[in-house]
Amino acid sequence: MRKKVTLKQIAKELDVSISTVSKSLKNSVEISEETRQKVQAFAKFYNYKPNNIALSLKNRKSKTICIIIPEIIHHFFTTIISGVEHVAKENGYNVLVCLSDESFDKEVLNMEMLANGSIDGFIISLSKETQQKKDFHHIAEVINQGMPVVMFDRITNEILCDKVIIDDSLAAFNATQFLIDKGFKNIALLSTIDYVSVGKLRTKGYLKALKNNDLEVNESLILKIEDTENFEKSVEELLTNNTIDAIFAVNELFAVTAIKVASKLGKKVPEDISVIGFTDGIISKYSTPSITTVSQNGIKMGAKAAKMLIERLEMEEIENEDGEIEEHYRTEVIETELVERESTKKI
Amino acid sequence: MRKKVTLKQIAKELDVSISTVSKSLKNSVEISEETRQKVQAFAKFYNYKPNNIALSLKNRKSKTICIIIPEIIHHFFTTIISGVEHVAKENGYNVLVCLSDESFDKEVLNMEMLANGSIDGFIISLSKETQQKKDFHHIAEVINQGMPVVMFDRITNEILCDKVIIDDSLAAFNATQFLIDKGFKNIALLSTIDYVSVGKLRTKGYLKALKNNDLEVNESLILKIEDTENFEKSVEELLTNNTIDAIFAVNELFAVTAIKVASKLGKKVPEDISVIGFTDGIISKYSTPSITTVSQNGIKMGAKAAKMLIERLEMEEIENEDGEIEEHYRTEVIETELVERESTKKI
DNA sequence: CTGAAAGCGCTTACAG
DNA sequence: CTGAAAGCGCTTACAG
Numbered sequence: 130m131r132k133k134v135t136l137k138q139i140a141k142e143l144d145v146s147i148s149t150v151s152k153s154l155k156n157s158v159e160i161s162e163e164t165r166q167k168v169q170a171f172a173k174f175y176n177y178k179p180n181n182i183a184l185s186l187k188n189r190k191s192k193t194i195c196i197i198i199p200e201i202i203h204h205f206f207t208t209i210i211s212g213v214e215h216v217a218k219e220n221g222y223n224v225l226v227c228l229s230d231e232s233f234d235k236e237v238l239n240m241e242m243l244a245n246g247s248i249d250g251f252i253i254s255l256s257k258e259t260q261q262k263k264d265f266h267h268i269a270e271v272i273n274q275g276m277p278v279v280m281f282d283r284i285t286n287e288i289l290c291d292k293v294i295i296d297d298s299l300a301a302f303n304a305t306q307f308l309i310d311k312g313f314k315n316i317a318l319l320s321t322i323d324y325v326s327v328g329k330l331r332t333k334g335y336l337k338a339l340k341n342n343d344l345e346v347n348e349s350l351i352l353k354i355e356d357t358e359n360f361e362k363s364v365e366e367l368l369t370n371n372t373i374d375a376i377f378a379v380n381e382l383f384a385v386t387a388i389k390v391a392s393k394l395g396k397k398v399p400e401d402i403s404v405i406g407f408t409d410g411i412i413s414k415y416s417t418p419s420i421t422t423v424s425q426n427g428i429k430m431g432a433k434a435a436k437m438l439i440e441r442l443e444m445e446e447i448e449n450e451d452g453e454i455e456e457h458y459r460t461e462v463i464e465t466e467l468v469e470r471e472s473t474k475k476i
Numbered sequence: 477m478r479k480k481v482t483l484k485q486i487a488k489e490l491d492v493s494i495s496t497v498s499k500s501l502k503n504s505v506e507i508s509e510e511t512r513q514k515v516q517a518f519a520k521f522y523n524y525k526p527n528n529i530a531l532s533l534k535n536r537k538s539k540t541i542c543i544i545i546p547e548i549i550h551h552f553f554t555t556i557i558s559g560v561e562h563v564a565k566e567n568g569y570n571v572l573v574c575l576s577d578e579s580f581d582k583e584v585l586n587m588e589m590l591a592n593g594s595i596d597g598f599i600i601s602l603s604k605e606t607q608q609k610k611d612f613h614h615i616a617e618v619i620n621q622g623m624p625v626v627m628f629d630r631i632t633n634e635i636l637c638d639k640v641i642i643d644d645s646l647a648a649f650n651a652t653q654f655l656i657d658k659g660f661k662n663i664a665l666l667s668t669i670d671y672v673s674v675g676k677l678r679t680k681g682y683l684k685a686l687k688n689n690d691l692e693v694n695e696s697l698i699l700k701i702e703d704t705e706n707f708e709k710s711v712e713e714l715l716t717n718n719t720i721d722a723i724f725a726v727n728e729l730f731a732v733t734a735i736k737v738a739s740k741l742g743k744k745v746p747e748d749i750s751v752i753g754f755t756d757g758i759i760s761k762y763s764t765p766s767i768t769t770v771s772q773n774g775i776k777m778g779a780k781a782a783k784m785l786i787e788r789l790e791m792e793e794i795e796n797e798d799g800e801i802e803e804h805y806r807t808e809v810i811e812t813e814l815v816e817r818e819s820t821k822k823i
Numbered sequence: 824c825t826g827a828a829a830g831c832g833c834t835t836a837c838a839g
Numbered sequence: 840c841t842g843a844a845a846g847c848g849c850t851t852a853c854a855g
Binding site for chain 2: 840841842843844846847848849
Binding site for chain 1: 824825826827828830831832833
């Protein structure tokens with residue numbers, strides 16, 4: 130077993146000082162050509178690589194960013210990670226992935242744990258519990274300490290920082306309008322409970338579309354789902370007790386479940402009921418029928434979030450020299466797109 | 477903006493030495509009750525948290541493990557991350573996620589970058605390219621430097637280290653036997669090209685099952701897919717040109733595609749063709765018909781890998797004191813399970 | 824051209 | 840009971 134070699138060992142071996150070794154490896158003109166050559170050859174032979182931790186301590190930056198997501202099983206968050214990872218690597222950053230499991234405490238713990246030198250900045254999508262409690266002190270705290278934070282998707286307006294979102298309300302409006310344009314009048318909504326910011330916004334878009342088209346809002350066609358594990362029954366009741374010709378679901382799990390339930394009740398999609406989902410994930414693509422859906426473009430969103438964070442990190446260095454503080458936070462809106470597939474009736 | 481406070485600042489503020497502050501915060505009996513109280517109160521007020529990087533440098537361990545996966549879009553790898561993350565956090569470790577994108581170079585780069593103090597150990601599943609090239613020097617190198625590595629799923633026997641696998645061959649054997657038991661004789665195989673270790677093993681299990689039951693191997697029923705993007709056509713040809721009553725696919729993407737193609741050709745699943753997939757992911761669960769599949773239990777696999785890595789990390793500390801080196805590498809086999817759903821005909 | 828010293832933020836054996 | 844010193848592995852302004 131050959132342990133990693135350090136500057137100190139090289140210095141001792143070659144009988145020069147640590148400074149000389151360090152400078153030689155950086156090809157400093159301060160050092161004679163001869164010494165440089167000697168040191169470099171030796172270092173190469175022993176496969177010297179500087180210790181990242183020592184560099185982090187010295188430079189006061191870790192070249193690591195952390196992304197905190199509520200869960201990883203949602204395909205959307207997976208694509209976010211992919212987008213973040215690629216941009217990070219391109220810029221020489223590593224990515225630490227933390228799962229909050231929709232828990233406020235875990236979110237807080239993760240942030241507190243890591244905000245002490247381990248990482249340079251956070252990318253975060255709030256847990257459900259955090260959105261429910263409306264307690265964002267942990268995020269404010271971190272920002273206050275001078276660590277940049279970028280929020281995406283599940284954000285809050287109570288915190289000032291860079292954000293990457295989609296226009297949830299508009300996207301939902303468009304999806305609903307799409308159904309209305311096809312002549313559907315009894316459009317059901319499968320949404321989440323209101324404290325989930327995106328669910329609320331999507332509900333808003335749905336309502337607006339109905340209103341814009343002078344369609345009456347039928348409250349019994351609106352289902353707000355709390356427990357994302359066992360909601361099939363509620364969907365079944367919804368479909369049994371009402372006349373419904375189309376469904377707008379705020380995520381793909383709800384959409385695919387609606388299709389399953391409909392089929393169980395002997396209603397065919399899209400012949401009897403048209404369905405639009407949200408998030409262009411694996412389910413929408415491979416379900417039968419494949420699902421018409423609002424594509425959120427998670428890769429783009431993740432990439433954008435990483436870009437914003439890294440820009441701010443690199444910017445800070447300059448700022449610090451000037452003593453100025455730049456606080457122009459931006460909110461980027463990633464465009465969405467309606468991907469038409471088999472679950473909506475062609476006209 | 478309130479920057480993080482350090483021991484040095486506390487020491488200065490309270491007019492004591494850094495050592496005294498450090499010891500007080502650790503509640504050392506060396507320090508008087510009074511001083512301890514004073515320091516602790518002050519530290520609490522200023523929300524002192526030790527700098528992780530400094531601790532890492534001092535302790536020569538980062539409490540961070542890195543998982544390198546070929547891609548994140550495969551649901552299986554997502555579940556692995558989930559398993560790893562939870563065990564890691566439970567034990568006070570952070571998880572760095574790196575994507576090799578199936579590229580040998582990226583895999584090497586990631587390992588070289590991180591094997592210099594940034595992390596304490598690796599969990600890795602080989603990229604396709606690495607398996608094809610059979611070049612594992614980067615892994616050997618890292619192990620040789622004394623950094624533990626745990627390989628999972630896509631492994632190689634050329635490297636000695638801890639491993640977590642499933643018995644791919646046995647699982648494939650069982651799946652095929654399951655089809656044979658239902659009376660099917662013309663069983664097609666959708667596999668990957670042979671250099672992907674798991675594809676090869678699953679093919680082996682399929683062949684063995686046929687042989688064990690005195691069924692002839694019909695080479696034209698075996699499709700080895702290289703390009704996982706555009707293979708629908710090959711599947712279509714397979715289904716058109718042959719009499720096939722069942723299909724065993726080595727992943728869920730192949731399985732769901734087979735179902736789509738079959739349906740396009742007017743063959744119903746499971747009435748006309750039964751299909752078994754591999755990996756119990758989102759697709760298998762939500763596809764219509766839902767897919768009978770071999771569950772790999774990614775969460776368990778990831779959890780096990782993390783456990784093995786962390787055990788070795790904690791073990792090393794003891795070893796180093798003894799000067800002994802423990803090299804009993806283990807290979808854990810995670811049991812698989814056939815999850816029966818709608819895509820296979822009931823008898 | 825080379826090296827000693829200070830410093831990044833912490834811990835701990837040792838001295839007083 | 841308190842603190843100075845050495846050290847983790849590195850960089851860099853400064854002295855010679």
